[in-house]
Amino acid sequence: MPDARSTSSPATGATSHAGLVLSLAVATGMAASAAFVIRVVLIRNYAGDFANISRDYLWMTPVAYVLLFAAASLPVLAVARLLDATRATWLAAGTFATLGVFDAFMPITSIGRIAAFVLSMGVGVMIARQLASRAAVVVRGAWLFSMLIAIALGAAAFVTRRTMPGLSATVPPPGTPNVLLVILDTIRADELGLYGYAQPTSPELDRFAAQGVVFNAAMSTAPWTLPSHASIFTGRYPSSLSTDYKAPLDARDSTLAEVFGARGFATAGFVGNVWYTSWESGLQRGFQQYVDYQRSFEQLIKSTHFGRTDMVDMLFRSTSLREASRALRPAHLQEVPRPQPAPNHAEFIVKRFLEWQTSREAGRPWFAFLNFFDAHDPYLPQEPFRSRFGVTDPNATPRKAYDAEIAYLDSHLGRMLRDLEARGVLRNTVVVITADHGEHFGERRMTGHFNSIYMPLLHVPLILRFDGTLPAGRRVDGEVSLRDLGATILDLAKQPVPAAFGATSLRQRIDGNGETSPSVSSYLLTRNDSVRALDNGMLSIAEGGWHYIVSGRKMMEELYRYPTDPGEAVNLVGSDSGFARMPGMRERLFRALEADRRAVHR
Numbered sequence: 053m054p055d056a057r058s059t060s061s062p063a064t065g066a067t068s069h070a071g072l073v074l075s076l077a078v079a080t081g082m083a084a085s086a087a088f089v090i091r092v093v094l095i096r097n098y099a100g101d102f103a104n105i106s107r108d109y110l111w112m113t114p115v116a117y118v119l120l121f122a123a124a125s126l127p128v129l130a131v132a133r134l135l136d137a138t139r140a141t142w143l144a145a146g147t148f149a150t151l152g153v154f155d156a157f158m159p160i161t162s163i164g165r166i167a168a169f170v171l172s173m174g175v176g177v178m179i180a181r182q183l184a185s186r187a188a189v190v191v192r193g194a195w196l197f198s199m200l201i202a203i204a205l206g207a208a209a210f211v212t213r214r215t216m217p218g219l220s221a222t223v224p225p226p227g228t229p230n231v232l233l234v235i236l237d238t239i240r241a242d243e244l245g246l247y248g249y250a251q252p253t254s255p256e257l258d259r260f261a262a263q264g265v266v267f268n269a270a271m272s273t274a275p276w277t278l279p280s281h282a283s284i285f286t287g288r289y290p291s292s293l294s295t296d297y298k299a300p301l302d303a304r305d306s307t308l309a310e311v312f313g314a315r316g317f318a319t320a321g322f323v324g325n326v327w328y329t330s331w332e333s334g335l336q337r338g339f340q341q342y343v344d345y346q347r348s349f350e351q352l353i354k355s356t357h358f359g360r361t362d363m364v365d366m367l368f369r370s371t372s373l374r375e376a377s378r379a380l381r382p383a384h385l386q387e388v389p390r391p392q393p394a395p396n397h398a399e400f401i402v403k404r405f406l407e408w409q410t411s412r413e414a415g416r417p418w419f420a421f422l423n424f425f426d427a428h429d430p431y432l433p434q435e436p437f438r439s440r441f442g443v444t445d446p447n448a449t450p451r452k453a454y455d456a457e458i459a460y461l462d463s464h465l466g467r468m469l470r471d472l473e474a475r476g477v478l479r480n481t482v483v484v485i486t487a488d489h490g491e492h493f494g495e496r497r498m499t500g501h502f503n504s505i506y507m508p509l510l511h512v513p514l515i516l517r518f519d520g521t522l523p524a525g526r527r528v529d530g531e532v533s534l535r536d537l538g539a540t541i542l543d544l545a546k547q548p549v550p551a552a553f554g555a556t557s558l559r560q561r562i563d564g565n566g567e568t569s570p571s572v573s574s575y576l577l578t579r580n581d582s583v584r585a586l587d588n589g590m591l592s593i594a595e596g597g598w599h600y601i602v603s604g605r606k607m608m609e610e611l612y613r614y615p616t617d618p619g620e621a622v623n624l625v626g627s628d629s630g631f632a633r634m635p636g637m638r639e640r641l642f643r644a645l646e647a648d649r650r651a652v653h654r
Contacts, residue, residue: 079194080148081121106345110209112355150176158357222316240490256466264517287553301334309338324425360391398464
């Protein structure tokens with residue numbers, strides 16, 4: 053009588069092999085997702101760094117890993133169908149273990165990709181040997197393991213779910229204005245037509261600004277995103293805040309959104325810079341809706357180690373087979389420190405904001421914050437702006453691509469503002485348009501930002517418009533600090549400015565009477581304040597066309613007359629005029645920082 057095991061049909065064998073391969077693929081994907089989640093938790097809670105990941109990672113990560121390993125299971129299944137159960141188990145277990153271990157090596161840049169793959173294969177072979185003769189047990193164990201990981205991740209998602217605040221029961225009185233705060237990430241003032249730039253980068257902003265108030269010398273408080281935004285949101289200098297390269301804004305200071313929300317405004321944020329204005333930054337506090345990372349297939353894949361590699365980002369950005377082939381190199385197969393997310397371009401942000409604005413509760417004023425990231429490097433302008441600014445020329449400079457990005461952003465800003473105007477919304481809306489910092493293009497042999505506090509990084513645009521309240525076509529001379537922007541917004545929105553803000557309204561400068569905060573800026577790589585921070589950074593103050601800088605443990609000093617020396621090439625510390633000017637500026641700089649520090653700690 054023949055052995056019953058030999059009578060199984062080909063279909064039964066194929067089904068058995070499919071269950072084996074799929075169960076191992078799912079189990080390995082769930083194991084990889086658990087390892088990824090643990091690493092994110094360690095980075096955020098123990099390493100004190102940003103994980104640069106969507107707040108949806110607790111569900112995106114397991115879904116993405118299961119999809120990736122399910123895709124990898126297809127060729128494995130094709131081969132496994134030709135093998136017996138023992139060899140099929142060996143093949144599937146070895147393949148998936150190798151891929152899972154190699155995925156864990158993605159963030160480790162000190163190990164070469166070939167070496168990492170060889171090590172992964174060694175682990176895969178060891179695991180395959182242990183499981184090869186246990187096909188039935190492996191299938192049941194794999195599904196049980198996958199279910200346990202899914203339950204654990206689901207419980208973690210439930211425990212750590214982030215709930216946004218609801219609308220306050222308080223409703224502001226009729227006629228209370230709306231507020232639209234627009235921050236253009238990485239745009240320097242002298243790159244816009246309203247500040248004299250010859251290239252047509254900002255026709256829409258120029259038109260809009262002509263009906264509002266333009267500040268000729270607005271100064272950012274920091275040369276990079278998070279401390280600059282945090283200063284605007286809290287009315288504090290960055291040296292008094294918790295913000296750092298690896299530290300978010302803490303809850304010690306109330307933010308603009310929290311103040312507006314508590315007073316009955318609808319609040320929403322829409323951000324393009326998901327590295328330093330996302331849910332991890334602390335800036336989202338007080339917003340009832342906050343749009344940062346997209347819920348998209350691209351972001352799903354980028355919730356894995358493999359998806360956070362240069363290779364995957366280049367594949368998503370490629371527009372031709374040649375570009376895609378360039379991405380498929382071993383050197384690109386490792387996770388980068390700040391992985392590129394699915395981009396939130398200006399078109400996306402404007403669309404989401406306008407949808408929210410039309411769907412909100414009627415009769416309730418709103419506060420909306422928009423951060424546009426298009427002019428940040430890498431500059432990848434779209435058509436027709438690429439051709440319009442000569443970016444297609446092989447010899448085109450990065451600045452041309454930067455100009456093209458600004459023009460692209462400007463076109464969508466104009467569309468948004470015209471839409472609000474057509475709806476009649478602008479008649480009762482305070483509109484504030486500024487930038488968090490600028491960009492170096494060769495000045496002092498520097499490029500980019502987050503590397504100095506010279507004027508190309510500090511001098512930013514600032515436009516205020518509130519029809520019927522602010523004068524049209526007014527230009528305001530003299531330095532003003534973005535530290536005062538939060539107090540100004542509250543003042544214009546007919547809201548009392550909390551004493552804790554520590555800033556003053558710029559409306560005094562518009563009206564021509566009263567003092568505002570000193571234009572103090574800092575480039576600090578530590579959360580220490582005042583003099584101690586100089587071990588790792590720079591402090592400066594700008595007033596009356598002069599810019600005083602002090603840096604380093606030895607208190608190295610610089611002084612520039614920036615209106616006539618915009619590149620700040622001539623240090624006037626040793627000149628007669630500098631000798632007379634510098635002591636007073638030094639004193640006012642440290643007095644302002646000390647006053648802010650005491651206000652925070654009292």
